[in-house]
Amino acid sequence: MAKIKVVHYVNQFYAGIGGEEKADITPELRVGTVPAGDALNKAWGEEAEITHTIICGDSYFGENMDKASAEIMEMVKSTGADMFIAGPAFNAGRYGVACGTIATNVKNTLGIPVLTGMYVENPGADMYKTQIYIVATKDSGAGMRDAIKKMAPLALKLARGEKIEASCVEGYIPNGVRVNLFEKECGAARAVKMLIAKLNDKPFVTEFPMPDFDRVEPNPAVLDMSKATVALCTSGGSVPKGNPDRIESSSASHYGEYDITGVMSMDGDHWETAHGGYDPVYVNEDGNRCLPVDVLREMEASGRIGKLHNKFYTTVGNGTAVLSSKAFAEEYAQKMINDGVDCVIMTST
């Protein structure tokens, strides 16, 4: 079997160019490797080889994401690589986000297997762990050897399309997909060990993390919808064409309030989505798919609901911090209360 050709992405620091003062360098494609790449090559032996390395400054990438991403994509393509590896980024936040973004992009657009590595608390991990395999590393470059030890074999498996075992076997950050494995010990023995650790306040790892809860007490049901004023809200990014308030496509900093007096339908000529986290084609074609004004107008006409409120509130949920979302909602909820809104339909994407 031919040697697997790998292209490797690193930032300015791991390329040995410099620290923060060099973080603005533009993407560059080099033949050959940097030290982290050498370590991977060594671990692979004759199985695989990094032939090219792409280097980009963290600030440059962060500030010019779309442009940098497109440039890097072209570079990866030009190498004809079988596999793409980014990092490991350890706990470097911007580097982690860059590794995750590019690797996800490469996987989705070029369709070749990708792998990166980072510390579990790196923001890039949370953003991309469900989309690509991210090896869990230590929180600093001192963990390079350990990271390479996990990344090298997992990269080979991915490149060969082999079956990927459970996260605890392969060393990737749990990605929400449950995979079975046979443990050495029976469940009862594991339970007793876990209990002893828990009783002694020692660390233990649950085999099934409970889903995150943010429970909100619902209000009592609206008994007579035919007299109710219904408002629409969305985190799907519905905005008037041209996005006049410039709601960001991700990590939105504000929300929009738009008047729909007389609007019978969210047609594609007047409305669009600002959301950058899903394929916008269908919502841009027909905005009712995100904000169902058409159906509510019908219900209004037939008397099923009292009326549709004449304003809707909208933001982009993509990567927007929970705290910001809460602040937006607290503000516009008050506006709706003042306007006599009885109930709200919140659509997400």
Place this chain on the structure above:
Amino acid sequence: MALEFIVITNNPLVQEKFADELNVDYEDIPFRDVLCKVRDLIHKGHRLLTHPLSGSVKPHETPYKSVLVTTKPSTMDLGEVSIIENAIITADKFAEKFPNMPQSVKEDFQLIDCTLITSGIDAVLRR
């Protein structure tokens, strides 16, 4: 006075066995619709008396489901809303497996559902 309840079911055997004695709301509807019917009643304040995922026979493997709710609505109970919603989410994980089920197997599924709900009925009626 014993608690007044309705048997929400799509199981003809439950209808046959209890119709004379109890308030049985039988409809020939799919498994999921029974759960949705129960959900709507809970939203209206009827109290859920038996667990909608009674039994280990998987949703959609068995076509039958019977659930007890109170006859009179009171206040909606959030824990019960969560139980019924989770039951619907769980049921949706399982695809229908045997669209052309032989009558004998259907009858066995009816029997299992019937014994499950009978244990609930007996518990409510303290018998």
Place this chain on the structure above:
Amino acid sequence: MKLELGNIIINDIQFTNEGSKVENGVLTVNPEQIKSLVLEDSNIESCEVFIARPGESVRITPVKDVIEPRVKVEGPGGIFPGWIAKVDTVGSGRTNVLKGAAVVTTGKIVGFQEGIIDMTGPGADYTPFSKTYNLVVKMEPVEGLKQHDHEYALRIAGFKVACFLGELGRAVTPDEIETFEFDNLVESAKKYPDLPRVAYVQMLQSQGLLHDTYVYGVDAKRTLTTIINPLETMDGAIVSGNCVSSCDKNPTYVHLNNKVIRELFKAHGKTLNFVGHIITNENVYLADKERSSNWSAKLAEYLGCDGVIISQEGFGNPDTDLIMNTKKIEAKGIKTVIITDEYAGRDGKSQSLADADPSANAVVTGGNANQVIVLPPMETVYGHLHFVDTIAGGSANNIDAHGNITVEIQAITGATNETGFHNLSAR
């Protein structure tokens, strides 16, 4: 209380035309003796007996129960109190065990039976009973026998056969004797004043036909949560009422060899003080669930527990019991570890449990029961293969031209056992 288990290690089962016996680790069985024993029950029309050894190309299905052959040789009570023996308290004296042997019952109680044991191939890894020497007892009922009576007949027949085989070990000198001692609360507190006090909360499935469990002959759904001596459980006080969901319903064998109890005994006096075994049920009626979980929390507190292990049984509604037990016990300041299994969908991407709570922060899982496996054909099938396409975890037309069966592992006996009996897990 002190219980000795005299393990007679069984390395093979053979048939004979003469008297059945245990000699040099070989269980020799005259199948006619088994048949006439089973056919004493006029509800059973016919009976066939087979041997299934580890590694043989054999599939047993649908499995109803798995039972370990045992005999009481010293002390009060007998095997399977409330069924075969009287209801005297068990758990002391000595019981001889045909270790490595099992009685596997099979029969068609309802038309959608499940429960597969493959003795070799990929399926064998998923069931603990591919490693035991199994005496398979296949029974057919008389025509027109109602399912409840059929279930009862099969259950009792399995116990009778297990006792008959166990009796063959009465005079045999065991290869090893395991001794388990369980002190009363005062004594154990004196002995181990500094060790954390730990109890085992075992949830017993109790919902209806093929979903039941019995304690000293009492239907568990008719019980209040109570305390049992773990030695009683080890000595046969809890038995299975057969199953429809074989991956996570406990066969009688699992009750007899409950591994949580065994692991707690291993740690007892070293890292913890094992103070009690609480048994609670999983009823259909929500008020029963509330009451039973209130009682488990109350009894765990009464035992002065610092921690408990909670094990579950079955699919769906027991998730609610599990979470109620966990929340209420944690709320008393008692730390919990729970054992469950998952239904995360065939792709592993769905919500695993039907209920959840942040207090359940220490979970051991028996794996995702929806995982799909392809079972190659076996040379011999004992039971009714045609039921495999109408079993939980199977689906219509799931047998291909080569005889490969595609099923979810929930069809395999003991695959995702929630008492931690097996070593399958998931992440």
